[in-house]
Amino acid sequence: MRSLYDHLRNPDHTGERRCWPCTSVNAVLLLLACAGVARRRSRALAAALGVGGAAAITLRGYLVPYTPRFAPGLASRLPTNLFHADGGDGRETPDSSGSLGDDDDPGEAVLAALVDAGAVVADGERVSLDDDFRESWRAEIRDLRERDDDGLAGALRAAAPEGRVVEVVTPSANAPLEPDGDRWFVVSDGSDDPANEKWLTRPVAVAETAAVRALADDTDLPATRRAQAAGPLRTLIERCPVCDGPVVETTAVECCGGPGGTRPDAPDEVLACDDCGARLYTFQ
Ligand SMILES: [Zn+2]
Known part of the structure; x- marks a missing residue:
């Protein structure tokens, strides 16, 4: 049976697909918002906002709407690229x-x-x-x-x-x-x-x-x-070399373009394993 946690969770942006630039940008924005509320309104309200916001980031991957559109650009302008392996x-x-x-x-x-x-x-x-x-x-x-x-x-x-x-x-x-x-x-x-x-x-x-x-x-x-x-043969691979899972053509990579990717123009047409997510070919 699916737990409440599974039910609320958005698998597109959490777990292995969690995008670290988006998560970090959201955590920083949430902290700033909490600090602002604590100063102008009340600490209790700020605490409630913090708990609710953190839950949203945990379950949904991000809190601020359209994060995947702006976070990659923001992250790539950081002085050191924290998110690049x-x-x-x-x-x-x-x-x-x-x-x-x-x-x-x-x-x-x-x-x-x-x-x-x-x-x-x-x-x-x-x-x-x-x-x-x-x-x-x-x-x-x-x-x-x-x-x-x-x-x-x-x-x-x-x-x-x-x-x-x-x-x-x-x-x-x-x-x-x-x-x-x-x-x-x-x-x-x-x-x-x-x-x-x-x-x-x-x-x-x-x-x-x-x-x-x-x-x-x-x-x-x-x-x-x-x-x-x-x-060229890799474009024809049918089974995953890691786990034998089916290889599918997909665009559903992590929102910032894949592991370590922070470029907004990162290619997203890939062949990947449907089971373990191993990326096997990136179409240019
Ligand atoms: Zn696999």
Whole structure:
């Protein structure tokens, strides 16, 4: 039976979807309002306002109407971006996962190669995974997701183009408001130039490494092509690499654009797991 708490709660803006910029902006506005009421009216009234306001923020995610529209802009103008996760050594983490593949490689050519290799089936405008390839990819995913971070990083290095370096980066302790403390897998050319770094979340690292390994087993695509194909293949993933839940196209991300996102223009068309919320692809 649903409790009163569940009944009142708005799941769009609370729990895992709670948006920390919105919550914080509201808490500050509520405190200011309470202080004003205490000074001009009465302390009892201020206390009542405080309790009611705090309950609203807890249950509904925010108190002030239209918070999701203005809080991101407000939060992004703060001197230090409190809400942005900070990778180890103060490196800033991206808003969405990168890919093993080359970003400026034309997706069309990669898709054509995947169709030729039999990993993907094209039916007019519709493309989908070949049944056998889907099974191989899933088997690799089941194997890789059991590995610890170092084990996964090793497999990712083997799947990445020749000569790439893979680091596991933990968000630093000075990002206390970042609700999702997951590690990032950073693939680079070892040059220390951030422009040559690809930051992958763990679910994406599992999905792409598994895709490259399945392509190596099932097709004769060369290694560079296999790595390039990992990103485009992710648009066709049907089951979550973390929990096997169904992957759905959604716009219902956290109101400020997703984990750590505070930019009002953050992309919101994503493929995500319907069960655990893992984000698997962000459409640009
Ligand atoms: Zn999931």
